[in-house]
Structures are given as structure tokens and as C-alpha cells.
Amino acid sequence: MYSEKVMDHFSNPRNVGEIDAPSGVGEVGNPVCGDIMKIFLKIEDNRIVDAKFKTFGCGAAIASSSMATELIRGKTLEEAWEVSNKAVAEALEGLPPVKMHCSVLAEEAIHKAINDYRVQQGLEPWEEKNHHTHGHEEESCGV
Amino acid sequence: MYSEKVMDHFSNPRNVGEIDAPSGVGEVGNPVCGDIMKIFLKIEDNRIVDAKFKTFGCGAAIASSSMATELIRGKTLEEAWEVSNKAVAEALEGLPPVKMHCSVLAEEAIHKAINDYRVQQGLEPWEEKNHHTHGHEEESCGV
Amino acid sequence: MCGAEAGMGIAIPASGQDMMDKPARWEVMQEKRTIYMDNAATTPVHPEVLEAMLPYFTERYGNPSSVYSLARESRKAVEEAREKVAKAIGATPGEIFFTSGGTESDNWAIKGCAWASGKKGGHIITSSIEHHAVLHTCQYLEKNGFSVTYLPVDEYGLVNPADVEAAVTDRTVLISVMYANNEIGTMEPVREIGAVARDHGIPFHTDAVQAVGHVPVDVNQENIDLLSLSGHKFNGPKGVGALYIRKGTRIGTYEHGGGQEKRRRAGTENVPAIVGLGKAVESATAEIPEVSARVSRMRDRLIRGLLSTIPHSRLNGHPEKRLPGNANVSFEFVEGESMLLLLDSIGVSASTGSACTSGSLEPSHVLLAIGLPHEKAHGSLRFTLSGDTTGGDVDYVLLHLPGIVDRLRQMSPLYKPDEKEVKCNVQ
Amino acid sequence: MCGAEAGMGIAIPASGQDMMDKPARWEVMQEKRTIYMDNAATTPVHPEVLEAMLPYFTERYGNPSSVYSLARESRKAVEEAREKVAKAIGATPGEIFFTSGGTESDNWAIKGCAWASGKKGGHIITSSIEHHAVLHTCQYLEKNGFSVTYLPVDEYGLVNPADVEAAVTDRTVLISVMYANNEIGTMEPVREIGAVARDHGIPFHTDAVQAVGHVPVDVNQENIDLLSLSGHKFNGPKGVGALYIRKGTRIGTYEHGGGQEKRRRAGTENVPAIVGLGKAVESATAEIPEVSARVSRMRDRLIRGLLSTIPHSRLNGHPEKRLPGNANVSFEFVEGESMLLLLDSIGVSASTGSACTSGSLEPSHVLLAIGLPHEKAHGSLRFTLSGDTTGGDVDYVLLHLPGIVDRLRQMSPLYKPDEKEVKCNVQ
């Protein structure tokens, strides 16, 4: 069901944990739906110098969190903002259709964390683009 | 599906053929239904001294004809009249339920042949008892 | 060939009259062989098919719906089989849904389309020679507010596509005509019927249970929207089949429950059987060119031999548009079951009408539909050959059947030995 | 036992925190074993069952509906299997009808009774924890003019017979309550529910797919009119099951076609599978006394061990009225699939919820029905043991699961390591 890459990032997740005094935090998901993703960022000079996560969820959710934090580490905020759910899924060599929403969660968590930082800095939060895959997630967990 | 006795009487039917100048003949059944049975009797001193048959039909029909002619040979007409379809079926060590009508045909053919003789002799034909299994036959071939 | 030639060429055993005078056990009268000529009823599972299935009973028994490795092996095996089935009929894997056999596929296709149509009082067009899995399903729907047209067939069992066209109404929700008939082997003009259906935007289902694995089938070239197939008709296992559903076809769920088969057919997947179905359909399809030519030749020799040596016999079904393995012949004045039993006693398995109707006393609806009178319908035999049939098997039947028919005719009150055959039954 | 005892008795591997700092392939951290604890999803075919089946694939392949010897062998085998199934549940052979599995049996029982009732707007009573084969069938009937009462269950998953009684109306055409639940293992008061049904002259169906072959079942003593069973749940083959129909019960045909199964269930009989079903049900039933006692002991040790070593855990289902093999435990703050994957990586096959719902994101309807909040329902595991399970298998799970749960909790934003367990989950 899962690609080897997913299994690798699930079995040996990178960047698990919290960051003390993070620059920004983004939490998305809902325990009722079976997944919560929390991403912690440490930002210096508009660049993500550290990213960590804590996730409650399925294998794909954990792997997506791991991959997403890997992808954004070292990136500028503008670059990190552009890391899409598709990019996460592709870096994982694909996700099963019913699990695509996990990559969406990862993208959303990054955005939330970045905006958390921006708001703390007194900046305007950036605006979310609309995900066409987003509807899917809501369909899947209609609780 | 068939007992060994049925298979024996089907594979090696007794009394196949016709009787020249028979004392009585009984033909029952309908080619449309897939079976016709014709029984020929030679009667001397109120006793069946020879019985033969010709049958178009399934294995059970042929076996029933064979057994029926065996059962009535040597019997008085009164005794032969009492040979019921059940007696034929039992002598064959049973017939499958859907084939019980074959033994009914045999009983009817005997009765018809006996009455054919009686009428030729200027006697009243004997009256048929009602068969409870008879309805079944009509159900099976409702053409 | 004419009945006048009866008795020529092939030796016929001693006449029935003789036998009747000195009864002898028929069985011991000849060296007994085992000849299976009822491949339309079912076929043995071929050894390589069974071999492919075996691991899935004992070692790879995982439920494909689960997430662990054992289960993923099963899932993979199921999906590989799906690809093989798809390839065999020119479909895509996503259009193949596994079922418990031809009967379920037919039930699902017909009820599923009828119910999904949403039209109250919907209309279905089918033929009068369908398998009972189609006919009885249609009759059931008739009792539930649908109307059904049962198209007639010609003397060869062919449905006329123009009749299909003429039967279409604005309430028609499904056209279902079989690919090839299981009793008389006639192959229907499926492509033309499919074209009519397409013209009217009506889904077209074909029961191809007797065709798949025996003749080339292509759902796209032949305008087929739904197709039923069954594993045990081409040396695969019993109890497994598939329904092809063209993408976009509206059809309701028939078996409700778990989310298997993309939520369209519930029930734990029968993994070993599905693997066997895949393997069998792959082998059978690959062998069609060679096997169908060889089997057709044997079939033709059997038909010609029987018609030429047995008077008062006729071929049922179309002389050319017929399944490679099917020979269906009627013998007047005798009844089918008694021929079957005598054939069985010399080791030959065949059938009269179809396996499903034998045991009942009604003559085959197919033989009646092609115009056979009841009494002739009762006296018909179906021999269905396969790639495992040998020329020697055909010889054996040709050697012995004339004697069997004669023996029974001698017992038959309908048969007058001197009767001349009036009609000439040429193949 | 209380969470306070956590960590006592059994060694727990190094804490998750440690692992996160130096990632290492979990798989290579221990000697890998293969432990199958998902017997409620499916079971391997036992060798003696497969052996009984084998001849019917290749040598004895005859279609039981035919008349020749080969076919009669198949007929005999099918009827012998029918006797074995009948004997296993205290029925007579004439009341056993073979199907393609539990799902079809459930569909047939429910749709067949609903349609045969002849009552427009008929009413069905069932429970809210039935298998989807029952629930989705009922939902389908609701869309087709029937009304359905889904009875609630208590915290252990028990249906109250008084609730059944209260739900009966003069339009009730069927009561269907499962014998034992597939997820939480709770055994329902079938006899009492059957008595209510009988009092009102309503047919009573029970889905005994998880019960037959595991606990003694008797259709007469337990007032059952219709019963579903499935071969692959007791070491028989997949794709075969049976529906018991008490003589005199009004039920319509579900699968239309040939005259098989006394004209009540069409389709060429799946002879090898039916033979396997017969053999498997005979063996499993004979072994119930010994196996159920042994398996129950292992189950109890597993449950006690997990609850005592893993804080924030609770048993789902009834502590005593449960299937011998079923252990269903929820672990707070973690999600089921990730536990399954880690278990799989050390060779343990288990399930979360049921095999049918895994892969979907909805938490199990059964766990919700017993009052579990969604987040706890997501964190539940089902281990289903069998006679093939060993004490060593249980030890292995007890040794490794605490570490797995801990590892995932360390990753979970919901888990606060210092959190004290407030509720005491005693078994």
C-alpha cells in the first residue's frame, strides 16, 4: 500500500520532537478525524534553520510530517510557502489516494507555522491558496 | 442419482418388445413430455402369461417399464391390478422424487392394458384409484 | 450428408434387437474409457492454474483489505489477476469486478442496471435463448415492475439486430444478449447489437460465460458495456467470475457490505480463486488461435460423423457461427437422458440440453426457441469438446453412439424401423 | 489492573525518546517472527481441509447437476458437506444452502425475508454494531421503502432483548442480530432475542460468521431461523459460506438462474470449496471444547498483560461474554494504523477496527456504538487468536507492544508524558 519512501519516513521519522521557544508553530487536523499534525519552526534571517514535528495519525501522516520538515529545512519562508502537498507526496514517491489528505495537512501545518511567525513579527499573514484536494479530506472525515 | 437396481433394469431391461396378437395393450404418456410407455399383455385363464413393453423415455421410465412387466408376469389380473406405482418404485429400490411419475406411468399402463383386455372381453373396465402422486406428473410436464 | 448414407464408413455394433434377446451388461461389452465431452457444463482446473492458486490457501492467506505484509501480498495477487482478466477482453483493470461466478455477474449486471436506471417501469431487451441466470433474473424483474422483451431467434438461434432496434423504447434501460449460447453454441452478432445499443445510449450487457477463453472477445471493438464471465468454463476454478463494467456505466451495488472491489462488490476477496481465474484466462486466451482451430476440426468431424451414421438426426445451432467445441445433435424417437446414461456406462460424459435443466422434465427452452418440436428437443445431445479432447475421443463416440441410439430406438414405441427419413439433414 | 502497575513484570524496550534521537531501523532491532493475530479477518486453510478439496479441482471436477458418474461424485461430495454443516449447528441438511460467503448469506437472509414478506413498508430490527454486510444491506432496504430500527448497545456491546421486544411493530418482518461481534468479540444474547422473535412470529436471523467453529451454536436451542456462516473464518476456504434457513421460513430467491440448491440459490456449485467448508466446520466444531478453553486463556493473558503494562489503555467489549480469540484494546493518544505498521515491521499481523474498515478514515462504528470517543476509537487494536496461536506469540506481543505504543506516544502532540491516568481500566 505504501511506497518504500513512505515506509522509510514512517519507520525512521526525521525531525520528531518540539523546538524550545519556536519562532512559529502550526497545528492542524482533528483528533476526531484521527490525525493531528503540529510543526515547530526555528527561523533566522527569514530562513528556516530548524523544523520539528509531532503527529498523531496514520503512517502516511507521520511520513508526510517527516518529509515536509525535511523539505523546508534551510529554505527561506517564501520558498517554504511554495512547498505544496503535491511536492510532499511526490517526495514520498506517492501516497494512496485515500491518504492524499495527509500531505495536505502537512502543507497546511507549514503555512500555519509560517503565518504564526509572521503575525508574531507584526506582518500580514500570507493567504492560503485553495487546494482542490482539500475537499477530499473533508469528505473522508465527515464527523 | 439412480439406485443400482434402477441402473440394472435400465441397462438390461427385461421384457423389451411387442407381443404378436396381444390380449391387451396399454399406452400412456406423451412424447411432448418426454415419455411414452406401451405395455403388451398375453393373458390366459385370467393370468398374465407374458408381458412386454416399449418405452420412449428417461432411465427411470425404462427401468420402471422393465420392473413393472417383471412384477405382473404370472399374476392374475386382480393381483396385477393391485401392483401400485409404489410397489414398482420400491422394487427398484427407490426413485428420485422428480422421477416418481415414471412409476405412476407404469401403473397406469398396466391398468390400461388390463382394461383394454376386459373391454375386448365385453367386461366392465375397472375403475382407476386416484393417485396422489399423479398431480406431480402433470406439474412436471405442463406443456 | 443424407440419412441414406447411414451405416456407411463406420461400424455399428450389433443391432438392438439382438441385444434384447440376450440381455448382457452393456458396460462390459467394450473396453471402458473416460471421455469428457461436457466442457460447457464445467472444466477441470488445469494443473498450472491449481499450482498458481495453492500458496494462497495456506501460506499467503492474508485478507487483502488488511494493512500488514501478508495482506499486501494478497492484494498484489488480486490486482495482478485483475490485469489479466482485463487484458483478455480488452478492458482496463479498473473496469473488472470479481464475483462468485457467471450467475452472480448476470444477476448483478441486470438487476444493477435496472435499479440504477431510476426509471419506474423500465424496459429490458433480451433474447429467448439466454441462460437461466439471465432469464430468471429478467422474470424476477418483471414481477417487480419492469417489462421485458424476449426476442425470438431464427432456426439457428441467431438474434436479429434489427429486432433489437425495433424493440427499443424510450423506457429501455438495458439490452442483454449472450455472446454465445451454452446449449447450441450459436455465436450472436454482438458487435451489431452493441452498436444498436450505443446509438440509443442504452447500456449493453453480454453473457460471455461460454465465449471468454474460447473465442477472441474485445469489449471495445464489440461495443460491450457489461460482460459476464466465469472461471470454471475455461479450466479455472468454480465459484469465481467477473463482471466487466465499462467506465461510466450506471449500475447499482448488488452485494452490500464491506468496501471491497472499490465499494461495488462486498465480501472478502476469494484470493486463491481470483488468482486461478487470472491464470486460467491468461492461458486460455493465449491458446485460442491454436486450440480453437484444432477443436473446431474435431467438432466438425464429430457432427458430420453423427449425422452421416445415424438416420433421423439433425444438427442444432448454426453450422458456422458456433463455438469451437459445441456439437448439439437431435436424434428422433429417443430421449436424451437414456442416451446419456448409456454413454456414461461406456465412460462418455455429455449432456442433454444444459446441465442446469437436466434432471427437470421440461425440454430445453433454447431448442424450443429454434423451433424444435418437444419430442425432438427431448432427444438431443450436447457434446462440448475442449483442447484436452483427442481425435481418439471423437472416434470412440462415433463408434459407439450409433449403436446406443439404435438400441434405444428398438425399445421406442415411436420408432418404426422401416421408417424412411424424409428430410435430408445436411450440415 | 491499574495503569499504576504499568511497567511491572514485563521488560519494556528503550523509551521512544531515546529512539528519536538516534534513528535506527526498527525492523532490525529484534529477531523477526511471523505472528498472525488477525484470525477474525481470515484464517489459513488447514492442511487437511486443503487435502480434502484437492481432488475436486482436477479429477473430480464434474458439475453436480449433470447425470454421469463424474457428476454424481460431485453431487455426493456436496451432500456430504451439507450434512457436516448441518450437524455443526444442529440443523438438518435440507435447511443448509451454500453461498459465496458470509456477505452473500447476510444479503440473502435480509433481502430475501424483506421481499418475501410481501408487506410494503416492512420493518426490520437490527443492532447498531452489525457487520457492514448486514448494515449496508439494511440501509439499502431503507432506500427501498423499508424502515429499520438500529438498536443501541451497552458499553460492552450487548443488545438488550427488552429493546428488541420494545421495537417490534406489526410491520416487523425480520429481526437480525449478530451472534458475536467481529470487532470487539461480544457475544449477544441470541437465545433470548430469538425467543422474542418467536413470540411474535417474526423470523430471526443471526450473523454467526464469527461464532461458528469457535463456540457451540445450536439453531434449535437458540431459536434461530436463519444463520449466516463463512468458511474462511474457521480455516476453511474463502468464497464459500452457507445460509441456514429453518424449514418453513418464507424467503425469496436472491441469486436467480439454474436450479441448484433446490432452486433457491443458482450458480454452478463451488464443489471444492463446499467440500472444504464441510471438512473445516467438522474439524473446528469437534475441537471447540479444547481449543476455546486454551485460546481463551491466552486471550486473557494478552489482555491482562497489555492493560497492566500500557497506561491509558482499555479493553473494548465484554470481559466475559466474548469470543475465545478476541482481544480489542484502545490506547489513548496514538492512532491504530501506525501501531499496525510497526507491529507488521516486527512480524505481527493484527487489525484496527475490522479489516473491512481499515483503509477508511472513519473510526469503527462498533467502537463508537459502545461509547468510545472518536479519538480513542482511532487508537484501538484487535488481536484475534486461534488454535494455532502459541503462548510464545502472546509473550512476543506483550514484550514489544508497550515499546511501540510508547514510541508513537512520544511522537504524539496529544500525549503529555507526565499525564497521570485518571481512570482505572480494570478488566
Ligand SMILES: Cc1ncc(COP(=O)(O)O)c(C=O)c1O
Ligand atoms: C451462458 C452461461 N451463463 C451463465 C452461466 C452461469 O455460470 P456459473 O455457473 O459460473 O454461475 C453459465 C453456466 O452455467 C452459462 O453457460
Ligand SMILES: Cc1ncc(COP(=O)(O)O)c(C=O)c1O
Ligand atoms: C460478522 C461478519 N459478518 C459477515 C462477514 C462477511 O463474510 P465474508 O467476508 O465471508 O463475505 C464477516 C467477515 O468479513 C464478519 O466478520
